[in-house]
Amino acid sequence: MxxxxxxxxxxxxxxxxxxxxxxxxxxxxxxxxxxxxxxxxxxxxxxxxxxxxxxxxxxxxxxxxxxxxxxxxxxxxxxxxxxxxxxxxxxxxxxxxxxxxxxxxKPKRRTKGQIAIEAGLQPVADLLWSNPEQQPEQVADDYIDSEKGFADKKSVLDGARAILMERFAEQADLLKRLRQYLWQNGHLTASVVKGKEKEGAKFRDYFDFSEALNKIPSHRALALFRGRNEGFLQLTLDADPGSEATEGSQAETIVADYLQFEHQQRPADDWRLQVVQWTWRVKLSLHMETELMGKIRESAEAAAIQVFASNLKDLLMAAPAGAKRTMGLDPGVRTGIKVAVVDETGKTLGTNTVFPFQPQNQVDKAIRTLAGMCKQHKVELISIGNGTHSRETDKLIADMLKQNPEVKATKVMVNEAGASVYSASELAAQEFPDMDVSLRGAVSIARRLQDPLAELVKIEPKSIGVGQYQHDVSQSQLAQSLDAVVEDCVNAVGVDVNMASVPLLQRVSGLSKTLAKNIVTFRDQQGAFKSRKQLLDVPRMGPKAFEQAAGFLRIPNGDQPLDSSAVHPEAYSVVEQIASDNQVPLGELIGNHTLLTQLDPANYVDDNFGLPTITDILVELDKPGRDPRPEFKTANFKDGVEKVADLKTDMILEGVVTNVANFGAFVDVGVHQDGLVHISALSNKFVSDPRDIVKAGDIVKVKVIELDLERNRISLTMKLDEKASEPAQKPKSATKKQHSSRNNGAKRDNKQPVNSAMGSALADAFAKAKKD
Incomplete structure (x- = not known):
């Protein structure tokens, strides 16, 4: 320790x-x-x-x-x-x-070397390696034994060679030297599997590819491994990039130097040279290839998981619209638009389905139904899922609002990722046992506008769809990382114990799923909690669980004013002392900015509570229960722009960042296909990490610089003075030389133009990951 x-x-x-x-x-x-x-x-x-x-x-x-x-x-x-x-x-x-x-x-299966040792050939190996003046054939002649499987000189010498190869391949210092050299100098190469050129066209940028091991970015590495896993690419380690096939490998030189071998034309030197060469080619090259590819994959997965975690945090911490009556719309064509209205607490007030699109075309009836529900339930917000036909649904709502000026509601497009997963979940079935599965999605869409965090915690994090190659990474590590993000977000915001669902409560520090269920059951049976102390009456709520959870559980309008704040019950005595010293009632101390900013935290430090805690308490008292999430804002999509074909180069649009990857950001501009702002197009200054500029949920202005209608690809820029490029041509397969030039651009100045073929390839890869 x-x-x-x-x-x-x-x-x-x-x-x-x-x-x-x-x-x-x-x-x-x-x-x-x-x-x-x-x-x-x-x-x-x-x-x-x-x-x-x-x-x-x-x-x-x-x-x-x-x-x-x-x-x-x-x-x-x-x-x-x-x-x-x-x-x-x-x-x-x-x-x-x-x-x-x-x-x-390490215990291992019987190898050629072990069999040779059992046959008594170790003296041959030791003698020829230590004394190169010996004639190999003469030494081998004395050890021929057909009964032991070594019937001639060649087999004896092969056995002795196997003994040495296995011995040398297990030298930790040699492995370390080779590993360091290969990581610094080796390349990962890719080639297309013969006959798979057409079927694997989405990986054509990697059909003839080579890049330094230590410079491959995570998204490219995962694309390469996916191509191999799907049977389209062959990946190999090139230990000597740029060298001719006839030249010896530098790795063999490293082995020779480590073994202090030098060919001096002595009788056994040719045989000893074979030992050196075969130690690398037979024993170590594949071992190193597997290990270093594993290292690349591990690093790439870690980076991808970090991207997912960062995007998930941004989505969970998105601004809540607040406790307002909200209509949720889950757009559909033949199956209609599913409609649900929820009250300020998320309780369902009414549901319906309207059919304004083909084949029914009941536009007028749909508008009347929607307007009637808005008036009946006094709807303040209309939440529209951003799936298929979302822009048409958005236009329908705009027409409804124009025709019914008495409806004072604001329409907002929201990310509906994971709504269908929630709809079919056991949790949704328990919450809405008598509601059609399709309508549950509309309820979720309405609630996630009111409070994204409270609703999204009901969905398995990796189903929310803000990841990069999420199915190509370790699922256990991904789940562990995302669970930590959810836990941190929930506890940073705090939870109203009288409103929270079981999924939200079980993410609170110290609470298990069982305890969360017990809290809800206790609340349903006994009524709303009046104080944090009352939580100790919940079955299985012990002192430790209470200590861990109490500060994150809020009780607005309870018996104790501090129960609605982030001040922990263990520190209530400090607040009471502050109120007493300043001769103000506890209720009047909370939110008293003038008084609180005049206090010196050091005056209240004691053996139990230090300066950081006292400072936090005063900040919390100044703005009790403050929500760390940003102010609620909405993006305004351009009227008349509803599909990719409606876009024009140089068009400036407002959009919402849906995902941030290592190579750029994806932005929803309201055409059912996110556009890519490459890292080089995020800013006029150099950008090393896209998250330094944008995060998921940000509202940004972008310009269309390239359209590929055939492949449904949109290239955007946030540098609004940037000129649009020529229409994208069908990209050709790149050569190793071209890739080497491009890949050395890992250090490329981001002010350089984006390679459109690579941009499209990245978009292809990311779109596939999102679809998965």
């Missing part, structure tokens, strides 16, 4: 005592949101991102330590554990280093 604390402290650049405190809190059952918000003195003010990183690394390092113990025990049982080896094992900092050291001692 001392070593783990020291390593974590170095990685996070903090004190070991901070690390120790966090480890004790985590091991004691505290959650990251609770530690970040209410234990700042103990952790030295570590924020939630640092705590998440610490938590993740702690798991890795503990697994590393457990594996280290297993390996030492295994080698010791073999009576092969020397003090030097044990020291190396204890010094290993990664699982890869540890497994390299264990490789020679």
């Amino acid at each position: 001392n070593l783990i604390r020291q390593q974590l402290a170095n990685e996070l650049n903090v004190q070991q005592q901070q690390i120790q405190s966090v480890i004790e809190l985590l091991d004691g059952g505290s959650t990251v949101p609770f530690i970040a918000r209410y234990r700042k003195e103990v952790t030295g003010g570590l924020d939630d991102s640092q705590l998440r990183q610490l938590e993740q690394r702690l798991v890795y390092l503990r697994e590393l330590e457990d594996r280290r113990k297993v390996i030492i025990r295994s080698i010791d049982e073999q009576q092969k554990l020397s003090p030097e080896l044990e020291q190396k094992i204890n010094a290993a900092e990664t699982k890869t280093e540890l497994e390299d050291l264990y490789l020679p001692y």
Whole structure:
């Protein structure tokens, strides 16, 4: 544990005592949101991102330590554990280093080398390697034994060679040298599987491709691996990019240098050279290829998961429209537009289905029905799902509002991703047992405008559709990362315990699904909670769970004014002391900006509550229950622009950022097909990370710079003075030389024009990921 604390402290650049405190809190059952918000003195003010990183690394390092113990025990049982080896094992900092050291001692199936050793050929291998003056054939002649499977000199020498190859291929230091060289100099190459050119056309940019291992961006790496998995691409490691096939590999030179081999025309040198060459070509090249491709994939998956997590956070933390009566519309053509109206609390007031489109064309009837529901239920907001026929539905609502000026409602287009998943879920069936599945989606669309966070937590995070290659990454790691995002968002906003659903409550710090259900059941049976203390009466709500959850659960208009704030019950005494010292009632202290800004937090510091906590308390009292989410705004889509064919180059539009990837941002401009703003078109200045400029949910102005109607692709720019390009030509398959030139552009100045073929390929890949 001392070593783990020291390593974590170095990685996070903090004190070991901070690390120790966090480890004790985590091991004691505290959650990251609770530690970040209410234990700042103990952790030295570590924020939630640092705590998440610490938590993740702690798991890795503990697994590393457990594996280290297993390996030492295994080698010791073999009576092969020397003090030097044990020291190396204890010094290993990664699982890869540890497994390299264990490789020679790891139980394995019988190999050619082991069979040769069992046949007594190890003296041949040792003699020829240590004494190259020996004649290989003469040495081998004494070890021919047909009964043991070595009937001639050649088979004896092959067996001896296998012994040495396997021995050398298990040298940890050699593996380390090769790994470092290949990572710095090797290339990943791709070629099309013969006969798959037409079927795999979407991967044509990679039919003849090569790029440095350490420079491949995550989205390109995942596209390559997807092409291989779908049977269209072959991927290989090129250890010597630019070298002719007849030249020897630099990797072989590294092996020779490590083994201190030099060909001096001695009798055994040709045989020894074969040992060196075959050690690389037969034993190590495939091993390194598999390992380094795994490293690329692991890195690419981590980056993709981070993109997904960042986009999910932006979507969950989108501005809520608030507690207003809302009509939700789930657009459809033949099946009609599903309609649902919910009240300020999200309770369903009425549902219907209208058929304004083909084949029924009941436009007038649809307008009358919608207007009647708006008037009957006093609708203030109309939430329109952005799926098929959303723009036509948007126009229908605009016509309805024009024809019925007494309807004072604002129409808003919302992202309907995941609504169908929720509609068919067990949760939706429990909530609306008598409602048609299609109408449940309309309810969800209405609620997600009122409060995106409260509604989206009901949907499995990866079904929300804001990821990059989400089905190509580790599903367990993806789920773990997204669950952490949801937990952080829910606790950052806080939850009204008298309004929250079970899915929302179970994301609160310290609450399990069972406890969340118990809270709702208790609320249904006993009525609304009047105080946080009353939560202790909920079955299975113990002191620890209460400690973790109480500060994030809000009770507006309860018996205790502080219960509606983020002040934790454990700190109520501090607030009462502040009120007493300033001779004001507790209720009048809350929100008293003039008084609170004059107080010195240091005056209330004691053994239990330090300066960070007191400062947080005063800030919270100034604006109790403040929502960290931004102000609600809507985008105005251009009238008459409803499909890609309606777009023209140089057209300036307002749109909503739906997704941010490493290569740019996707923007919904209201034509059922998101346009791509490449990273080079986000700003006039250099951009290394698109998220520095935009995030999901942002409303932006963009200009159309290129249209590819055949492939339904839209290229946009946020540099509104940028000139449109010529119409896109059908892209040709790139050569390795062209790719090398382009791929070296990983360091490319973002002010350079976007390669339209690559832009289209990226759009293709991302659209496929979203569809999945």
